[in-house]
Amino acid sequence: MKSFVSIPKDSGFTLHNIPFGIFSTASTPKPRVGVAIGEFVVDCNLLAIKSLFNGPILRQHSEDVFSQPTLNKFMALGRPAWQEARRRLQDLLSEENKTISGNEILMKDVLIPLTAVKMHLPFTIGDYTDFYASKEHAKNVGTMFRGAENALMPNWVHLPVGYHGRASSIVLSGTDIRRPNGQKKAKDGSIKFGPSEKLDFELEMAFVVGKGNALGESISIQNANEHIFGVVLMNDWSARDIQAWEYVPLGPFLGKNFGTTISPWVVTLDALEPFLVEGPRQNPTPLPYLEDKESGSYDVELEVSIKPEKSNEETVVCKSNLKHMYWTFKQQLAHHTINGCNMRPGDLCGTGTISGPTKDSFGSMLELSWNGQNSVTLKDGSERTFLEDGDLVTIRGMCKKGEIVVGFGSCSGKIIQAK
Amino acid sequence: MKSFVSIPKDSGFTLHNIPFGIFSTASTPKPRVGVAIGEFVVDCNLLAIKSLFNGPILRQHSEDVFSQPTLNKFMALGRPAWQEARRRLQDLLSEENKTISGNEILMKDVLIPLTAVKMHLPFTIGDYTDFYASKEHAKNVGTMFRGAENALMPNWVHLPVGYHGRASSIVLSGTDIRRPNGQKKAKDGSIKFGPSEKLDFELEMAFVVGKGNALGESISIQNANEHIFGVVLMNDWSARDIQAWEYVPLGPFLGKNFGTTISPWVVTLDALEPFLVEGPRQNPTPLPYLEDKESGSYDVELEVSIKPEKSNEETVVCKSNLKHMYWTFKQQLAHHTINGCNMRPGDLCGTGTISGPTKDSFGSMLELSWNGQNSVTLKDGSERTFLEDGDLVTIRGMCKKGEIVVGFGSCSGKIIQAK
Numbered sequence: 084m085k086s087f088v089s090i091p092k093d094s095g096f097t098l099h100n101i102p103f104g105i106f107s108t109a110s111t112p113k114p115r116v117g118v119a120i121g122e123f124v125v126d127c128n129l130l131a132i133k134s135l136f137n138g139p140i141l142r143q144h145s146e147d148v149f150s151q152p153t154l155n156k157f158m159a160l161g162r163p164a165w166q167e168a169r170r171r172l173q174d175l176l177s178e179e180n181k182t183i184s185g186n187e188i189l190m191k192d193v194l195i196p197l198t199a200v201k202m203h204l205p206f207t208i209g210d211y212t213d214f215y216a217s218k219e220h221a222k223n224v225g226t227m228f229r230g231a232e233n234a235l236m237p238n239w240v241h242l243p244v245g246y247h248g249r250a251s252s253i254v255l256s257g258t259d260i261r262r263p264n265g266q267k268k269a270k271d272g273s274i275k276f277g278p279s280e281k282l283d284f285e286l287e288m289a290f291v292v293g294k295g296n297a298l299g300e301s302i303s304i305q306n307a308n309e310h311i312f313g314v315v316l317m318n319d320w321s322a323r324d325i326q327a328w329e330y331v332p333l334g335p336f337l338g339k340n341f342g343t344t345i346s347p348w349v350v351t352l353d354a355l356e357p358f359l360v361e362g363p364r365q366n367p368t369p370l371p372y373l374e375d376k377e378s379g380s381y382d383v384e385l386e387v388s389i390k391p392e393k394s395n396e397e398t399v400v401c402k403s404n405l406k407h408m409y410w411t412f413k414q415q416l417a418h419h420t421i422n423g424c425n426m427r428p429g430d431l432c433g434t435g436t437i438s439g440p441t442k443d444s445f446g447s448m449l450e451l452s453w454n455g456q457n458s459v460t461l462k463d464g465s466e467r468t469f470l471e472d473g474d475l476v477t478i479r480g481m482c483k484k485g486e487i488v489v490g491f492g493s494c495s496g497k498i499i500q501a502k
Numbered sequence: 503m504k505s506f507v508s509i510p511k512d513s514g515f516t517l518h519n520i521p522f523g524i525f526s527t528a529s530t531p532k533p534r535v536g537v538a539i540g541e542f543v544v545d546c547n548l549l550a551i552k553s554l555f556n557g558p559i560l561r562q563h564s565e566d567v568f569s570q571p572t573l574n575k576f577m578a579l580g581r582p583a584w585q586e587a588r589r590r591l592q593d594l595l596s597e598e599n600k601t602i603s604g605n606e607i608l609m610k611d612v613l614i615p616l617t618a619v620k621m622h623l624p625f626t627i628g629d630y631t632d633f634y635a636s637k638e639h640a641k642n643v644g645t646m647f648r649g650a651e652n653a654l655m656p657n658w659v660h661l662p663v664g665y666h667g668r669a670s671s672i673v674l675s676g677t678d679i680r681r682p683n684g685q686k687k688a689k690d691g692s693i694k695f696g697p698s699e700k701l702d703f704e705l706e707m708a709f710v711v712g713k714g715n716a717l718g719e720s721i722s723i724q725n726a727n728e729h730i731f732g733v734v735l736m737n738d739w740s741a742r743d744i745q746a747w748e749y750v751p752l753g754p755f756l757g758k759n760f761g762t763t764i765s766p767w768v769v770t771l772d773a774l775e776p777f778l779v780e781g782p783r784q785n786p787t788p789l790p791y792l793e794d795k796e797s798g799s800y801d802v803e804l805e806v807s808i809k810p811e812k813s814n815e816e817t818v819v820c821k822s823n824l825k826h827m828y829w830t831f832k833q834q835l836a837h838h839t840i841n842g843c844n845m846r847p848g849d850l851c852g853t854g855t856i857s858g859p860t861k862d863s864f865g866s867m868l869e870l871s872w873n874g875q876n877s878v879t880l881k882d883g884s885e886r887t888f889l890e891d892g893d894l895v896t897i898r899g900m901c902k903k904g905e906i907v908v909g910f911g912s913c914s915g916k917i918i919q920a921k
Contacts (some may be wrong), residue, residue, distance in 0.1 A: 247666035263841035334753025422682035
């Protein structure tokens with residue numbers, strides 16, 4: 084299957100992908116639904132107005148859901164609608180279909196250059212949960228915070244450990260992140276106040292719930308993928324000094340909730356299907372409600388780069404892969420709802436930092452510098468243990484398997500100085 | 503100041519109080535803003551339509567904000583608008599003012615018996631945070647979970663420890679609570695799955711943010727009360743066996759997020775002002791951003807009762823007081839935003855369990871039964887260590903000072919059996 088839109092070699096926005104997002108333009112400033120292809124955004128709202136979604140579900144709903152300023156209403160329609168939309172868009176954008184490609188005026192209106200659009204948060208997030216699903220990350224952080232003997236808590240191999248995060252401070256890629264002030268414990272034991280001196284990124288991905296469940300009901304692992312709309316890149320910015328002092332016994336709070344960045348394009352699970360792989364072997368075997376006979380890990384190559392403010396060059400400081408994650412999205416969702424907790428369309432669940440087994444695959448400065456003991460050298464010669472003001476941090480994600488390419492684009496944010 | 507509406511002796515919905523809520527009626531099922539007085543709801547939407555809010559702010563905004571199905575838009579107007587509304591309603595409901603009392607038809611339309619209305623969640627909650635602000639509770643739980651030596655963590659006296667909770671599962675008083683299933687560790691060390699056997703209540707109050715702050719900005723302690731709209735009763739239902747197994751190192755998760763109940767009527771800080779008292783002495787002196795020269799504690803008498811399904815009698819199992827809380831609302835809000843975390847109208851911040859110094863003031867069954875060691879005897883002769891199916895738990899709150907009475911009404915929920 085080939086598109087009439089030319090797809091640059093390094094683009095992950097292929098005809099197979101069809102990631103969903105919310106965009107606006109200078110001429111039409113109302114945010115609305117679009118999908119990315121190559122270097123263009125396809126205006127789904129305009130296609131809906133032209134009655135070009137002719138499938139059984141979207142024929143009735145496309146004008147309503149694609150005119151919305153968030154994906155929530157579209158997502159709430161459920162997976163059959165998501166699949167119908169993706170297939171129809173693949174058809175309309177294929178070489179064979181002349182509906183758009185054979186109509187110059189329509190093509191000009193529907194295909195808008197990515198450089199000409201403003202992207203918006205793709206969905207309204209009701210609740211945000213962050214898991215802790217990479218065993219390597221949990222071990223690394225545990226070793227630094229509690230010593231090697233207490234690194235991995237006994238519960239970790241039995242359930243996907245997670246905690247609630249802050250929804251209000253989730254921002255779109257490109258938003259500056261202000262270095263937070265806060266309390267920290269100095270080496271001499273005194274309590275200090277001031278800007279964080281251990282500001283960090285966390286390489287994460289996150290899935291967004293498309294279809295929810297009622298309070299008191301659960302989502303089974305077999306049914307989980309019917310509820311997960313898609314996946315984004317996420318940077319869970321962390322202030323390690325604030326976090327280390329505050330986090331016992333109720334978990335991270337101000338060390339995390341000053342900002343979390345997500346990428347603008349949501350890649351659907353259907354687009355990711357070719358990249359399903361076996362994840363790490365789970366030992367002990369999880370309880371039945373977490374047991375899954377089918378694969379649930381995805382082979383997504385991830386990298387993190389830092390570009391200092393005064394440099395033109397970015398340096399890749401970490402190369403990891405989503406497949407290192409021990410607990411799958413399906414397991415996370417089944418666990419989250421096993422007690423009857425209700426999910427709503429737009430709820431976001433982060434993976435936790437995705438660290439791999441090798442040192443260059445550690446997904447945070449905390450791990451790369453081993454809490455400041457070793458510095459990382461950037462291409463401009465400067466050294467980092469944690470982030471400095473002006474640093475631009477960019478996460479990228481890409482899947483490749485034979486001819487099939489699916490990319491997540493990028494998720495970036497620049498550190499600005501504390502108040 | 504006296505109202506023409508007769509206020510029963512045991513009612514906390516006095517002319518001084520004027521608590522805000524969202525109600526609907528069989529004849530007008532659209533939820534809208536009302537205030538409670540005695541045994542009646544005052545329909546603020548109808549007063550607005552009749553142009554009876556004639557102050558400088560509400561003259562322009564009352565029709566819009568009081569017709570909404572949540573308080574969020576009214577709260578976003580800020581404290582001058584809240585004060586204007588309360589004063590105007592006190593005036594309209596006073597003996598002296600004949601606008602309503604002298605107009606039989608208007609009076610019948612505006613004053614609706616509490617028994618004839620359906621109450622709704624008073625605000626849309628974007629983010630929910632739960633603090634841990636009673637020293638007695640933190641000590642009690644810490645002792646049981648970690649032993650007496652590690653009971654109170656070193657950070658506890660330096661900052662209001664808090665964590666993010668789940669907004670989606672916050673329900674209105676009167677909603678049944680389903681006993682959650684989950685993982686727990688048996689005494690023999692094996693991992694079991696099933697209904698929680700240690701289901702508990704937590705006696706809490708919570709403040710709701712009326713006016714927010716931008717991401718990257720902070721709310722100072724001096725300015726905090728301009729951002730806090732009011733206070734409700736809250737029951738932070740907890741499954742202690744699930745919580746004990748899951749909570750390290752990232753805090754409570756499924757042990758809490760299956761349900762949290764709040765009372766329908768929001769009592770404003772202005773109504774609570776006569777009940778300001780000195781709180782516990784804070785030692786060490788907090789850092790400057792948490793230091794407050796003015797009182798911030800309130801004298802609110804609280805009690806919790808349990809009524810078994812087959813009994814007609816409820817038994818008061820706990821009598822506590824909000825004044826025991828170590829960290830004030832103002833300190834909680836100043837701390838929450840010191841890192842630039844943004845608050846939005848409708849964000850809810852719980853106090854954590856409000857336990858006092860004496861055994862009968864402990865605000866949870868975990869503490870009352872000392873983790874199941876001692877049982878509590880109810881009036882029907884049955885014994886409780888934790889909650890049983892069919893138990894109706896009710897929290898009540900009341901302030902009295904001379905002639906001035908302010909009540910919170912009640913916050914109740916019944917346990918129904920696990921799926």
